[in-house]
Amino acid sequence: SALRLQRRALEAAGKGEHAAAAGLLRAAAARLRDLGEAALAEAALAEAATLEATGSSSGVGQRELTYATRRLGEHEVT
Secondary structure (H helix, E strand, O other): OHHHHHHHHHHHHHOOOHHHHHHHHHHHHHHHHHOOOHHHHHHHHHHHHHHHHHOOOOOHHHHHHHHHHHHHHOOOOO
């Protein structure tokens, strides 16, 4: 699920594995796009780009993405 991918991305980022985290966020974005959540997909892609460029997440964007994706998790089929 997109939520699971996002959680794995956060874990990877916490370990300093920024490229892996960005890849997982891109995969989550693809899943969100498939679910018809274009705005959330764009947010995930923006976080991936920020992570690659700066080596850290934007904080606010990551929290917003986490909560929005979590709300979707109730309706998402894995």
